[in-house]
Amino acid sequence: MNIEKFVREFADQFDDLDTSAFAAETLFKENDEWSSMTALSVIAMVDDVYTVRLTGDDIRNSKVIQDIYDIVLKKSNS
Amino acid sequence: MDNPFSLKGKKILVTGASSGIGRQIAISVSGMGAETFITGRNEQRLSNVFNLLEVPGTQYAADLNIEKEQDSLIELMPNLDGVVLSAGIVKTLPFKFINRKDWDSIFETNFFSPAILINKLLKTKKLNKNGSVVFISSIAGNFVGTVGNAMYSASKGAINAMQKVLAIELSAQRIRVNNISPGMIKTELIYDPIFTEEQLKDDEKKYPLGFGEPIDVANAVIYLLSDASKWVTGSTLIIDGGFTIQ
Numbered sequence: 144m145n146i147e148k149f150v151r152e153f154a155d156q157f158d159d160l161d162t163s164a165f166a167a168e169t170l171f172k173e174n175d176e177w178s179s180m181t182a183l184s185v186i187a188m189v190d191d192v193y194t195v196r197l198t199g200d201d202i203r204n205s206k207v208i209q210d211i212y213d214i215v216l217k218k219s220n221s
Numbered sequence: 222m223d224n225p226f227s228l229k230g231k232k233i234l235v236t237g238a239s240s241g242i243g244r245q246i247a248i249s250v251s252g253m254g255a256e257t258f259i260t261g262r263n264e265q266r267l268s269n270v271f272n273l274l275e276v277p278g279t280q281y282a283a284d285l286n287i288e289k290e291q292d293s294l295i296e297l298m299p300n301l302d303g304v305v306l307s308a309g310i311v312k313t314l315p316f317k318f319i320n321r322k323d324w325d326s327i328f329e330t331n332f333f334s335p336a337i338l339i340n341k342l343l344k345t346k347k348l349n350k351n352g353s354v355v356f357i358s359s360i361a362g363n364f365v366g367t368v369g370n371a372m373y374s375a376s377k378g379a380i381n382a383m384q385k386v387l388a389i390e391l392s393a394q395r396i397r398v399n400n401i402s403p404g405m406i407k408t409e410l411i412y413d414p415i416f417t418e419e420q421l422k423d424d425e426k427k428y429p430l431g432f433g434e435p436i437d438v439a440n441a442v443i444y445l446l447s448d449a450s451k452w453v454t455g456s457t458l459i460i461d462g463g464f465t466i467q
Binding site: 183202 | 313314369414416417419420
């Protein structure tokens with residue numbers, strides 16, 4: 144797994160926002176676009192690409208993209 | 222006065238009876254006197270439900286998506302006075318992530334399986350005159366669009382449309398075909414970890430009467446299976462705590 148690739152895939156779930164500056168430390172909920180729809184898209188993307196099932200709590204407890212990445216890493220190794 | 226909602230003397234089949242809404246329907250229907258035949262995938266849970274039936278018929282653990290198991294179930298059935306199609310699954314996926322396999326999986330359980338079950342019951346002439354077919358649909362079928370719910374909504378919408386034709390076709394035999402469209406009911410099905418507890422609580426606030434319980438659906442099923450609804454066919458009975466009126 145690769146954090147840069149993950150950040151791009153994560154950023155891809157946004158349709159309006161300019162995500163060119165997205166990085167591992169990006170506070171992904173602090174913008175006008177983040178919604179339950181974006182959250183579901185992230186969950187679906189992670190299931191698709193990494194075969195890992197994130198929960199609503201995983202998203203709720205995360206602040207930066209690195210947080211989500213770490214959870215995905217942990218779940219894909221268990 | 223005789224109880225107009227009595228199901229005494231009737232033979233009723235309930236699918237999806239090992240858990241959730243189906244489980245309560247089986248218990249309630251039997252409680253009203255119907256000899257109740259139940260099927261579901263989980264043998265242990267189905268057995269537990271069977272032990273709670275006041276007038277037990279038979280139990281048959283089966284995956285109704287498998288044609289052979291459906292055929293075996295049909296073979297076991299006596300002539301029925303009612304069928305309740307309560308087996309259903311949910312999968313939350315934003316539309317652009319849904320692939321063909323996902324569509325097929327939801328439609329298999331929620332639409333094709335119940336449709337083919339009724340088809341086979343008719344072919345084998347196991348649905349009595351004056352009988353009643355009840356589909357457990359959802360307000361998501363024709364009334365409400367929720368993010369991530371395309372497959373489920375489509376499958377229930379398909380049930381709702383199909384039942385109208387079935388109602389007309391079977392009217393000559395006085396067999397009635399109706400659906401119950403519940404809102405959110407407190408069963409395992411709604412506790413998908415994809416949503417947080419807060420999201421669920423926020424959703425519940427949108428219901429004037431809060432989330433419902435399986436018994437709310439089961440009592441409506443009793444009405445539709447009983448002679449009290451003998452003039453009701455092709456209808457949708459919305460059981461949603463007032464959600465869709467807003």
